[in-house]
Amino acid sequence: xxxxxxxxxxxxxxxxxxxxxxxxxxFGYPITPQSEILEYLMEANPVETTGMIVLQAESEIAAINMxxxxxxxxxxxxxxxxxxxxxxxxxxxxxxxxxxxxCLIVNVVRGGPGLGxxxxxxxxxxxxxxxxxxxxxxxxxxxxxxxxxxxDFVDLGFELAFKYxxxxxxxxxxAIGQMMEKVWLSPxxxxxxxxxxxxTTGKPPTRERNIITSxxxxxxxxxxxxxxxxDKYNVIRENEVRFxxxxxxxxxxxxxxxxxxxxxxxxxxxIARSEGxxxxxxxAITLFPFPSKRxxxxxxxxxxxxxxxxxxxxxxxxxxxxxNGKIPVFHYGKMGGVVPTPDEVVTFxxxxxxxx
Amino acid sequence: MAEVTGIKEIIKPENLVYKRTRVMTDDILHxxxxxxxxxxxxxxxxxxxEEGLQSETIGISPVGCxxxxxxxxxxxxxxxxxxxxxxxxxxxxxxxxxxxxFTYQGDGDLAAIGTAETIHACNxxxxxxxxxxxxxxYGMTGGQMAPTTLPGMKSSTSxxxxxxxxxxxxxxxTEIVATLPGTYYVTRQSVHTPANVRKTKRAxxxxxxxxxxxKGTCFVEVVSNCPSNWKMTPVQSNKWMEENxxxxxxxxxxxxxxxxxxx
Numbered sequence: 001x002x003x004x005x006x007x008x009x010x011x012x013x014x015x016x017x018x019x020x021x022x023x024x025x026x027f028g029y030p031i032t033p034q035s036e037i038l039e040y041l042m043e044a045n046p047v048e049t050t051g052m053i054v055l056q057a058e059s060e061i062a063a064i065n066m067x068x069x070x071x072x073x074x075x076x077x078x079x080x081x082x083x084x085x086x087x088x089x090x091x092x093x094x095x096x097x098x099x100x101x102x103c104l105i106v107n108v109v110r111g112g113p114g115l116g117x118x119x120x121x122x123x124x125x126x127x128x129x130x131x132x133x134x135x136x137x138x139x140x141x142x143x144x145x146x147x148x149x150x151x152d153f154v155d156l157g158f159e160l161a162f163k164y165x166x167x168x169x170x171x172x173x174x175a176i177g178q179m180m181e182k183v184w185l186s187p188x189x190x191x192x193x194x195x196x197x198x199x200t201t202g203k204p205p206t207r208e209r210n211i212i213t214s215x216x217x218x219x220x221x222x223x224x225x226x227x228x229x230x231d232k233y234n235v236i237r238e239n240e241v242r243f244x245x246x247x248x249x250x251x252x253x254x255x256x257x258x259x260x261x262x263x264x265x266x267x268x269x270x271i272a273r274s275e276g277x278x279x280x281x282x283x284a285i286t287l288f289p290f291p292s293k294r295x296x297x298x299x300x301x302x303x304x305x306x307x308x309x310x311x312x313x314x315x316x317x318x319x320x321x322x323x324n325g326k327i328p329v330f331h332y333g334k335m336g337g338v339v340p341t342p343d344e345v346v347t348f349x350x351x352x353x354x355x356x
Numbered sequence: 357m358a359e360v361t362g363i364k365e366i367i368k369p370e371n372l373v374y375k376r377t378r379v380m381t382d383d384i385l386h387x388x389x390x391x392x393x394x395x396x397x398x399x400x401x402x403x404x405x406e407e408g409l410q411s412e413t414i415g416i417s418p419v420g421c422x423x424x425x426x427x428x429x430x431x432x433x434x435x436x437x438x439x440x441x442x443x444x445x446x447x448x449x450x451x452x453x454x455x456x457x458f459t460y461q462g463d464g465d466l467a468a469i470g471t472a473e474t475i476h477a478c479n480x481x482x483x484x485x486x487x488x489x490x491x492x493x494y495g496m497t498g499g500q501m502a503p504t505t506l507p508g509m510k511s512s513t514s515x516x517x518x519x520x521x522x523x524x525x526x527x528x529x530t531e532i533v534a535t536l537p538g539t540y541y542v543t544r545q546s547v548h549t550p551a552n553v554r555k556t557k558r559a560x561x562x563x564x565x566x567x568x569x570x571k572g573t574c575f576v577e578v579v580s581n582c583p584s585n586w587k588m589t590p591v592q593s594n595k596w597m598e599e600n601x602x603x604x605x606x607x608x609x610x611x612x613x614x615x616x617x618x619x
Contacts, residue, residue, distance in 0.1 A: 024451055025447060025450070025451055027447060053447075053450045053451060055446070055447075055450065057443070057476075058472055058473070058476035059472060061440070061443075061472075061473075062440070062443040062446075062472065062473055062476065063443075065436065065437060065440035065443035065444055065447075065473070066443050066444065066446055066447035067447070068434070068436070068437075068440070068443075068444055068447075069416070069434060069436075069443065069444030069445065069446065069447035069448045069451075070447040070448065070451050072434040072444070072448070073414070073447075073448055073451055073452055075451050077447065077451075091437055092437060092440070095437045099435075200414050200432035200433065200434055200448075201414070201432065201452065201455070202410075202411045202412045202413060202414060202431075202432055202452075202455050203410060203411055203413075203430065203431055203432045204411045205410075205411065209426075209430055209431055209432055209433065210432045210433075211426045211432070211433050211434075211435070212433070212434040212435065213426065213433075213434070213435035214435070215423060215435055
């Protein structure tokens with residue numbers, strides 16, 4: 001089947017992409033600004049076509065634990081939510097990291113803390129990238145910057161989740177989730193008919209029983225398991241870094257941004273260059289693993305880095321670690337659901353160039 | 357040595373009237389002497405073997421004393437976060453509808469932290485079996501007050517006895533789920549005498565067979581004891597259970613489809 005061009009919201013694109021990616025189960029709970037995902041899937045009723053199960057759970061907690069159960073059977077299962085709901089899911093997420101279960105979790109971020117706002121924000125970076133739940137673990141974090149990427153990262157997310165037996169988070173925001181853009185949808189993939197060898201599908205006489213658990217009472221064994229996870233995360237750091245560079249070749253200054261902020265910065269680059277300021281943009285596509293190595297290399301070439309986020313300054317900490325004091329690093333951000341304009345970003349950059 | 361030889365002489369096929377089910381593993385049960393968990397595990401394992409379901413079963417263990425259920429039963433198992441077993445079971449059964457799916461949960465897991473998951477799985481009528489072991493106390497963490505702790509009953513967090521005015525009343529979850537249209541078979545049993553063990557086995561076997569009908573949730577409560585945290589001998593604890601637990605949690609069927617059909 002051919003690819004198909006549609007005009008869709010980011011949220012709708014995730015839902016349609018899930019059906020086309022051969023997802024086995026979706027478990028969700030309504031929350032703004034991502035309820036369209038559950039609504040779209042209920043309307044599409046894919047159980048009649050691909051056999052994909054869609055269920056509205058009684059809470060975000062139940063939804064993520066349904067994902068745990070389905071993932072433990074080796075199925076492609078996912079959930080989506082927005083910031084307050086993602087906080088509720090953290091218990092299930094850390095259990096899945098501990099049980100090494102693959103799944104996709106989409107966070108269409110809104111401003112916080114608490115109930116916060118329903119407008120777009122990037123203030124869940126720490127939660128997504130640094131853990132979120134208890135214990136030493138990492139999610140693989142993908143940051144889409146377009147409706148197209150919200151669709152594409154469903155498939156990519158599952159590919160990485162199964163490759164590493166690790167939960168994957170797509171860290172979007174209310175702007176990309178709600179805006180409409182053209183999107184090329186991939187052809188339908190068949191749902192998998194086989195299960196990985198570790199999945200709980202009923203123990204045949206030909207193999208030992210499979211157990212999905214994150215419990216280990218012996219601290220020495222737990223440490224060995226922690227080391228195994230760490231080794232896995234290091235392989236991911238080595239192999240899965242994704243980023244995009246925009247006019248970095250001759251740049252004297254550099255923006256680092258992801259998602260909606262990266263789109264704004266792309267415009268800021270054009271504005272600044274029209275005024276003779278040579279700026280480039282590094283757009284992080286994976287937030288874990290973070291493109292530290294490339295940022296460090298660019299720090300040898302540029303005079304100053306501006307980390308632009310719709311937060312109080314979260315990713316900037318990873319930029320600072322990457323740069324390791326070689327050049328000045330600043331943060332520019334808007335909070336509470338406020339989206340910065342390209343001009344505001346340029347004005348801030350200029351103040352730092354003059355100030356520097 | 358003479359005794360061992362004696363035993364070997366006795367163990368002959370014609371003398372065997374009972375043997376351990378092969379669905380139980382060789383692991384040594386960690387349960388306290390007199391605890392009902394081992395008995396319910398064995399019943400479950402026997403039924404899985406007798407019904408030929410070993411390759412069809414996915415079990416879900418809770419957080420609590422029976423967290424290591426998966427060490428004792430030779431079946432595929434998932435270990436759930438505290439209280440979330442019915443959510444796991446919901447997805448597993450919907451994704452693998454031909455499999456036999458059960459949860460095994462204690463009173464703290466099912467009736468406190470997992471209240472929402474329990475009620476909503478039952479209300480959706482998920483085609484799963486929920487086995488609910490109710491001993492009125494948190495066993496693994498050392499005898500704290502549970503949602504099912506009886507009025508006046510002492511625990512480490514109700515050292516002067518459960519004061520219902522300030523601590524609330526014990527929750528009769530089995531009565532609650534029996535009112536939900538999604539449940540198909542709801543019963544309360546015990547395993548403190550051989551006769552009751554047989555009744556519980558019959559109840560669980562029925563629930564296993566009902567799951568094949570896809571008619572809704574089957575819910576089997578087993579009122580049990582906790583000699584260690586009740587601070588009694590096993591015999592005393594069974595007597596105390598009969599005198600105190602059974603009047604509050606009466607044994608018998610709360611919802612029996614066979615009887616409904618008969619009527």
